[in-house]
Amino acid sequence: MLDPKTLEDIGNKMSSLLANSPAKDFEKNAKAVVSGLLAKLDLxxxxxxxxxxxxxxxxxxxxxxxxxxxxxxxxxxxxx
Known part of the structure; x- marks a missing residue:
């Protein structure tokens, strides 16, 4: 079983990789689209x-x- 520190390190490395990739732009765009859809639902x-x-x-x-x-x-x- 992996210890929490190792998992945290892996998460940090993945975050830094995603921050410098087109996936980050996709994430921003996806969040904007979802936010817009939720706003239309009047929740x-x-x-x-x-x-x-x-x-x-x-x-x-x-x-x-x-x-x-x-x-x-x-x-x-x-x-x-």
Missing amino acids: VTREEFDIQAQVLARTREKLKELEARVEALEKARAGQ
């Missing part, structure tokens, strides 16, 4: 998603409370 970040999930949970809880109040008021009115 949200995980943080934005989590915030909206929390808002939805609070809204559902409030709705349950209001439904219970309406039901209690309807029962009170029916009992009159």
Whole structure:
């Protein structure tokens, strides 16, 4: 099994080789294309998603409370 230092050295050598080759240009272009495609999809970040999930949970809880109040008021009115 290779030790982490050896793997790191190999990775550094590969990175330096790729930095001086057309593969680096390809990587830059590919990242730009993927970024453009993702932007068109109108995706949200995980943080934005989590915030909206929390808002939805609070809204559902409030709705349950209001439904219970309406039901209690309807029962009170029916009992009159």
